[in-house]
Amino acid sequence: MRRLVVDASVALRWLVPSRDATPARALVADAGVALHAPDLIWPEVGNALWKYGRAGMDADRVLRRFRDFRALPLKITPTHELVDDALMIALELGHPVYDCIYLALAMRESARVVTADRRMLEGVRDTCYATNVLWYEEYGRDTPPPSEEPPGEDA
Numbered sequence: 001m002r003r004l005v006v007d008a009s010v011a012l013r014w015l016v017p018s019r020d021a022t023p024a025r026a027l028v029a030d031a032g033v034a035l036h037a038p039d040l041i042w043p044e045v046g047n048a049l050w051k052y053g054r055a056g057m058d059a060d061r062v063l064r065r066f067r068d069f070r071a072l073p074l075k076i077t078p079t080h081e082l083v084d085d086a087l088m089i090a091l092e093l094g095h096p097v098y099d100c101i102y103l104a105l106a107m108r109e110s111a112r113v114v115t116a117d118r119r120m121l122e123g124v125r126d127t128c129y130a131t132n133v134l135w136y137e138e139y140g141r142d143t144p145p146p147s148e149e150p151p152g153e154d155a
Contacts, residue, residue, distance in 0.1 A: 001033065004027065004033055004139075005102050011069060012116075015066075020116075023138075024116065027139055035072070036105060037105070038076070038101045038105050049062045052065075085104035085107065086101045086104040087100070095124075103132060106132050111132075116136045121133055
């Protein structure tokens with residue numbers, strides 16, 4: 001099974017209607033993909049939904065969206081297991097540790113981070129990490145590197 005790490009920018013597109021949500025929603029519908037995320041994703045998505053609430057979204061709807069999110073089939077990794085590697089990546093790239101947590105998880109899982117965060121995409125451009133980050137609209141059009149699915153591994 002192919003492994004992908006999703007960040008909060010993609011997860012939010014699953015939860016809040018937008019004209020550009022279709023590629024992100026395809027990830028959840030793909031039974032051939034194991035979706036991974038660090039536990040950092042919970043407060044990041046919660047904070048983004050809180051902003052929608054402050055902008056006028058009904059509180060019950062905000063809570064429902066978050067409950068829907070918690071029910072998604074994500075394989076969660078504790079952030080504390082990733083911080084050392086994320087900090088090294090952040091220092092190397094000059095990019096925030098928060099985003100590098102997702103990248104550290106992708107490196108650990110031999111996966112790619114799928115993101116809708118242009119700042120993250122630009123942050124890895126022209127670096128050795130560029131192939132580990134995938135713009136969410138490119139999902140389905142990319143070809144996984146051979147290391148993403150080792151022979152004989154089914155999980």
